[in-house]
Amino acid sequence: MSTATAEPLVPQVDRLALRAQGISKHFEGVAALTEARLEVRPGEIHALLGENGAGKSTLIKVLTGVHQPDAGRIETAGEEVRFSGVRDAHHSGVVALYQETSIVPTISVAENILLGERTPSSGGLISWNRLYREARRQLDRLNQGHIPLRRLAGRLSPVQQTMVSVARALAADARVLILDEPTAALTDTEIRDLFTVLRALRADGVGIVYVSHRLEEVFELCDRVTIMRNGQTIVTRDVAEMTIDEVISTMVGRSAEDLFPERGTATDRVVLEVAGLRGNKVRELSFSAHAGEVLGIGGLAGSGRSELMRLLAGDQKRTAGTISVEGREVTGSRGVGRALEHGIALVPEERRSQGVSLGATIQDNIAIANLARVSNAGWVSASGIARLAREGIADLRIKTRGPRQQVGLLSGGNQQKVVLAKMLARNPKVLLLDEPTRGIDVGTKAEIYRLIRALAAAGTTIIAVSSELPELIGLSDRILIMHEGRVSGEVSAADADEELLLSYCYGRKA
Amino acid sequence: MAQTTDIVPAVEVPQDKTQMSQLLWQGGTIIALVALIVVFGVLSPAAFLSFGNMTNILAQVAILTIIAAAQTVVMVTGHFDLSVGTTATLAGATASALMINGMPVSMAIVVGVLVGTLVGIVNGILVAYLGISAIVATLATMTTVGGLAFIVTDGTTLYGMPESFNWIGQTRLAGIPMPVFFALIVAAVIWVILRYTTVGRRWYAVGGNSEVARLSGVNVRLNVLLAFTLAGLASALGGIILVSRLSSASSTSANDYMMLAVAAAFLGMTLLKSGQANIGGTLVGVGIIGVLQNGLNIVGVNTYIQQVLTGIIIIAAVLMSSLKSKNA
Numbered sequence: 001m002s003t004a005t006a007e008p009l010v011p012q013v014d015r016l017a018l019r020a021q022g023i024s025k026h027f028e029g030v031a032a033l034t035e036a037r038l039e040v041r042p043g044e045i046h047a048l049l050g051e052n053g054a055g056k057s058t059l060i061k062v063l064t065g066v067h068q069p070d071a072g073r074i075e076t077a078g079e080e081v082r083f084s085g086v087r088d089a090h091h092s093g094v095v096a097l098y099q100e101t102s103i104v105p106t107i108s109v110a111e112n113i114l115l116g117e118r119t120p121s122s123g124g125l126i127s128w129n130r131l132y133r134e135a136r137r138q139l140d141r142l143n144q145g146h147i148p149l150r151r152l153a154g155r156l157s158p159v160q161q162t163m164v165s166v167a168r169a170l171a172a173d174a175r176v177l178i179l180d181e182p183t184a185a186l187t188d189t190e191i192r193d194l195f196t197v198l199r200a201l202r203a204d205g206v207g208i209v210y211v212s213h214r215l216e217e218v219f220e221l222c223d224r225v226t227i228m229r230n231g232q233t234i235v236t237r238d239v240a241e242m243t244i245d246e247v248i249s250t251m252v253g254r255s256a257e258d259l260f261p262e263r264g265t266a267t268d269r270v271v272l273e274v275a276g277l278r279g280n281k282v283r284e285l286s287f288s289a290h291a292g293e294v295l296g297i298g299g300l301a302g303s304g305r306s307e308l309m310r311l312l313a314g315d316q317k318r319t320a321g322t323i324s325v326e327g328r329e330v331t332g333s334r335g336v337g338r339a340l341e342h343g344i345a346l347v348p349e350e351r352r353s354q355g356v357s358l359g360a361t362i363q364d365n366i367a368i369a370n371l372a373r374v375s376n377a378g379w380v381s382a383s384g385i386a387r388l389a390r391e392g393i394a395d396l397r398i399k400t401r402g403p404r405q406q407v408g409l410l411s412g413g414n415q416q417k418v419v420l421a422k423m424l425a426r427n428p429k430v431l432l433l434d435e436p437t438r439g440i441d442v443g444t445k446a447e448i449y450r451l452i453r454a455l456a457a458a459g460t461t462i463i464a465v466s467s468e469l470p471e472l473i474g475l476s477d478r479i480l481i482m483h484e485g486r487v488s489g490e491v492s493a494a495d496a497d498e499e500l501l502l503s504y505c506y507g508r509k510a
Numbered sequence: 511m512a513q514t515t516d517i518v519p520a521v522e523v524p525q526d527k528t529q530m531s532q533l534l535w536q537g538g539t540i541i542a543l544v545a546l547i548v549v550f551g552v553l554s555p556a557a558f559l560s561f562g563n564m565t566n567i568l569a570q571v572a573i574l575t576i577i578a579a580a581q582t583v584v585m586v587t588g589h590f591d592l593s594v595g596t597t598a599t600l601a602g603a604t605a606s607a608l609m610i611n612g613m614p615v616s617m618a619i620v621v622g623v624l625v626g627t628l629v630g631i632v633n634g635i636l637v638a639y640l641g642i643s644a645i646v647a648t649l650a651t652m653t654t655v656g657g658l659a660f661i662v663t664d665g666t667t668l669y670g671m672p673e674s675f676n677w678i679g680q681t682r683l684a685g686i687p688m689p690v691f692f693a694l695i696v697a698a699v700i701w702v703i704l705r706y707t708t709v710g711r712r713w714y715a716v717g718g719n720s721e722v723a724r725l726s727g728v729n730v731r732l733n734v735l736l737a738f739t740l741a742g743l744a745s746a747l748g749g750i751i752l753v754s755r756l757s758s759a760s761s762t763s764a765n766d767y768m769m770l771a772v773a774a775a776f777l778g779m780t781l782l783k784s785g786q787a788n789i790g791g792t793l794v795g796v797g798i799i800g801v802l803q804n805g806l807n808i809v810g811v812n813t814y815i816q817q818v819l820t821g822i823i824i825i826a827a828v829l830m831s832s833l834k835s836k837n838a
Contacts, residue, residue, distance in 0.1 A: 313725070315724070315725060336724060336725060336726070336727045336728075337727040337728070337729060339727075340727040346725060348725050353719070353721060353722075354721050354722060354725050355722065355725075356719075356722060357715065357718035357719040357722045357723075358719070359718055359719075359784050359785070359786075360714070360715070360718045360719075360784065364711070364714070364715070364718075365722075367711060368711065368712070368715040368722075368723060368726045368728065369726035369727055371708045371711060371712070375707075375708045378707050378708050378709070379706055379707060379708075380705075380706055380707060380708055380710070380711055382706075406783075406784070422726065
């Protein structure tokens with residue numbers, strides 16, 4: 001209490017919901033946090049920003065008792081606390097919801113909301129009536145009464161799963177709610193719903209820490225922002241006082257200009273020709289893409305944009321239509337290997353589950369899509385594998401100790417570079433990129449944009465799906481917007497603005 | 511370990527073990543093998559450390575080596591094969607029955623190997639193409655194949671195989687029993703396949719993350735089928751060498767090898783930082799099991815207790831490898 005009043009210049013708000021000061025944490029001698037600080041008021045949405053590796057995740061883990069800090073002081077509601085585990089943090093009202101959903105998919109919604117100690121019981125038996133009543137009350141508080149209590153949580157949509165985990169945090173009397181990339185898996189409408197709920201919680205006096213790489217969301221939703229860099233807290237300010245450019249330059253420690261490289265590498269030579277394509281969620285699609293062109297594909301989640309990528313990559317069954325590369329038709333209705341042989345390579349949407357094998361080394365990850373290059377009559381060359389990996393590491397500037405480092409130990413951006421290196425080693429004619437910068441820090445994003453443009457300049461045809469409209473506009477030469485499995489609009493990126501693209505996204509012709 | 515409601519957080523901070531502790535960690539299983547040899551050597555130097563007993567251990571573990579190598583192939587792809595034991599039994603019994611009934615020895619062996627290969631193909635189809643979990647599918651084929659072995663032997667033990675067949679299991683080369691050489695050949699071939707061929711790379715990729723492998727152009731189903739097929743083939747070889755060594759084929763001759771093979775492969779997984787199945791590790795695992803069984807026999811511990819110990823070793827091995835993958 002004395003510390004809260006020790007700063008006379010700070011207007012006496014209320015007691016802070018959470019205050020962390022001088023937090024330091026080392027792993028194996030490497031500093032992950034150096035005197036980091038974070039102050040969360042009750043009833044505010046506080047953005048926590050920084051590039052990957054800036055220390056956000058470590059700070060959150062310290063605040064929620066996953067890690068114990070080497071030094072520093074944590075207070076909740078003015079009282080100093082020490083968390084020796086997640087349970088302690090819960091008891092002090094600090095709850096984090098992580099990127100990957102924190103629900104148990106195989107039990108009901110109601111059981112999820114009142115999981116563990118909160119499950120009402122008498123004499124060791126669960127009181128189902130009380131369980132349902134209490135779960136209903138929590139969902140009603142979030143205005144989510146329509147979520148069926150008895151349904152298996154795994155069957156809910158991603159946003160409903162997020163709502164259920166928020167409800168569980170509330171049931172645990174959370175006073176500080178930490179959300180790590182909560183919108184990563186959500187559609188635009190779902191994001192609206194989530195924001196409505198978060199604003200209601202703010203009005204209720206809950207302090208919310210919001211971690212996101214989507215700065216537009218931060219500016220729309222958050223009251224204050226704390227920016228971290230290299231394990232230190234750089235600044236805490238009101239969001240209204242800052243511009244997006246300021247935020248970005250504070251995060252990367254330099255100016256955010258030239259995030260997107262110059263266009264102008266597209267040629268007239270058609271490389272990819274798609275005619276009458278049909279498949280799951282894709283209905284009658286025809287387009288062509290040129291050498292040196294970056295063709296952006298936009299659309300709402302469920303519009304068929306990811307399915308289109310999987311059809312092109314041979315991962316989903318084509319029910320009608322043709323795909324040709326440089327006039328050569330891709331035979332068969334599916335087969336990733338066949339698409340690769342025709343020069344079509346996919347960098348998939350989910351990096352950690354589809355892009356890289358986290359337990360394997362960099363060189364093994366790269367080699368698996370390039371066995372023909374590193375083998376002779378079925379015999380693999382160990383030196384060939386290492387050489388290929390070293391090339392990829394050098395070309396893409398992957399930050400690593402060497403080709404034998406485990407991919408799971410790399411940062412998200414470097415993992416994405418490994419996926420790119422794997423596919424680029426095949427010298428693809430058509431490179432499909434599904435959300436190429438999802439969950440990647442701004443610095444690495446810029447690097448990947450430059451790389452994509454450099455590939456285009458070398459004659460590769462790039463097809464990039466992105467749910468972030470600024471990225472779509474900045475990166476592409478031409479943009480196709482999909483709606484319900486069809487192309488609802490086509491624009492040159494130079495003439496595109498977000499409003500126009502959004503209207504196409506909703507199927508309206510401009 | 512206080513995480514009750516929160517799912518494991520995403521790893522962002524690299525956590526490397528230092529070189530020394532990593533070496534100890536990985537060497538732990540080898541140290542265990544050496545320690546066992548030292549302990550039994552001290553307890554019973556004359557009996558345990560003699561050349562005769564050493565070759566005896568090798569002979570005892572030869573069949574296990576072959577079947578454990580088969581198990582290792584399947585475990586590399588992230589699956590399991592519970593049918594390796596009964597497959598070996600069936601292959602041995604089939605070959606024996608055929609040669610007793612007058613089929614030429616070489617021909618009977620080929621048919622026996624084909625039977626095992628066929629079981630492997632069936633396992634592969636069930637797991638890779640029909641999507642049944644490996645545990646359930648191979649548990650079922652284990653039972654079925656075990657039943658077929660009873661039918662082939664009519665529930666009895668078959669004797670009277672031709673003298674020329676006994677050569678495989680009973681002759682010695684430079685004082686070392688022939689099955690030891692066969693085991694080394696099988697292990698070496700599988701080691702080479704896993705390490706130096708594209709199919710081996712694909713198996714490891716499938717075991718690491720089958721979705722990633724598929725999106726990298728690997729035909730996941732075909733490769734899983736191939737792994738089960740090779741496992742069936744190798745198990746059959748093990749079963750045939752076994753009946754030659756015993757000069758008899760019972761209806762359950764090789765069944766017990768399944769559990770020991772699983773134990774050996776799990777012990778072997780603790781040798782790699784990545785926690786993957788590997789032949790070198792499996793051989794160390796086989797060594798531990800062989801030395802333990804032989805040493806306990808010599809010291810006079812009965813076989814029932816040996817079985818109890820086998821189970822405990824499996825648990826210890828699995829614990830060690832899961833602890834390690836958490837740290838990795």
